[in-house]
Amino acid sequence: MRIGFIGAGRMGVPMIRRLVAAGHTVRAVGRGPETRTAITDTGATAVGSATEAGQHADAVVICVFTDQQVREVCLDSGLLETMPAGSVLILHTTGSPDTATTIADAPAAVGRYVVDAPVSGGPHNIADGSITVFLGGSAAAVERARPVLAAYADPLLTVGALGNGQRVKLVNNSLFAAQIGLVTEAVRLAGQLGLTEAEVLSALPHASSSGRAVLSVAAKGSVAAFSESVGDFLRKDVAVARDLAGRLGSDLGLLDPAIRAAVGSA
Numbered sequence: 001m002r003i004g005f006i007g008a009g010r011m012g013v014p015m016i017r018r019l020v021a022a023g024h025t026v027r028a029v030g031r032g033p034e035t036r037t038a039i040t041d042t043g044a045t046a047v048g049s050a051t052e053a054g055q056h057a058d059a060v061v062i063c064v065f066t067d068q069q070v071r072e073v074c075l076d077s078g079l080l081e082t083m084p085a086g087s088v089l090i091l092h093t094t095g096s097p098d099t100a101t102t103i104a105d106a107p108a109a110v111g112r113y114v115v116d117a118p119v120s121g122g123p124h125n126i127a128d129g130s131i132t133v134f135l136g137g138s139a140a141a142v143e144r145a146r147p148v149l150a151a152y153a154d155p156l157l158t159v160g161a162l163g164n165g166q167r168v169k170l171v172n173n174s175l176f177a178a179q180i181g182l183v184t185e186a187v188r189l190a191g192q193l194g195l196t197e198a199e200v201l202s203a204l205p206h207a208s209s210s211g212r213a214v215l216s217v218a219a220k221g222s223v224a225a226f227s228e229s230v231g232d233f234l235r236k237d238v239a240v241a242r243d244l245a246g247r248l249g250s251d252l253g254l255l256d257p258a259i260r261a262a263v264g265s266a
Contacts, residue, residue, distance in 0.1 A: 001024050002059075003025065003059050008035050115135055120134070
């Protein structure tokens with residue numbers, strides 16, 4: 001397939017590398033020299049704009065950091081108008097479900113397909129083809145996106161209508177942030193009992209309390225080091241989850257105090 005790619009960062013570059021290795025032709029946006037070099041090193045072609053990436057593409061992948069960036073790329077750059085009829089837009093960026101539906105409802109999206117496909121995992125999971133993707137969209141859109149995502153995603157979980165990928169991801173990240181908060185409190189308790197953080201983190205991964213949160217913190221060596229590596233991502237996503245819950249007249253319930261222990265008020 002001919003694929004356009006926007007967002008050649010720490011997550012995007014290994015995706016591009018897997019796409020090229022799977023036999024796809026990839027044109028990725030790279031405006032600075034370092035990014036262009038990273039793109040060409042994968043075997044892809046570096047281009048200067050979103051519209052160049054979208055020309056003649058069967059699929060365009062968006063892997064930028066924020067919702068606002070997604071909207072700017074998809075609604076303000078002319079990308080949708082450039083994409084051929086029948087092509088699919090794949091949104092990896094975690095954000096509001098409303099963003100995906102707003103893009104799909106735009107006049108320029110007529111004749112194109114849109115899926116929201118937020119990921120769970122990191123660059124190392126992409127590199128070995130094992131990152132989890134929550135895929136929302138119509139059956140036709142999902143089938144068009146599947147050959148692209150199969151290059152680096154396993155499992156690829158279809159979760160219903162457009163926007164549901166984001167909803168599942170926001171629930172996941174809220175729960176994960178709360179679990180990190182519980183690990184934070186467990187480390188605090190350990191200190192009160194006279195244990196060092198290193199001692200408790202070396203033991204818990206092998207005990208009944210183990211799980212992804214414990215293993216992730218232990219791999220970084222401390223709660224502080226783990227929070228430094230993922231705090232910005234979790235704060236961004238938790239803020240979206242709080243906003244969505246608030247608009248529905250609800251909140252994050254018991255998850256919220258644990259989340260605050262992990263990442264603050266977000």
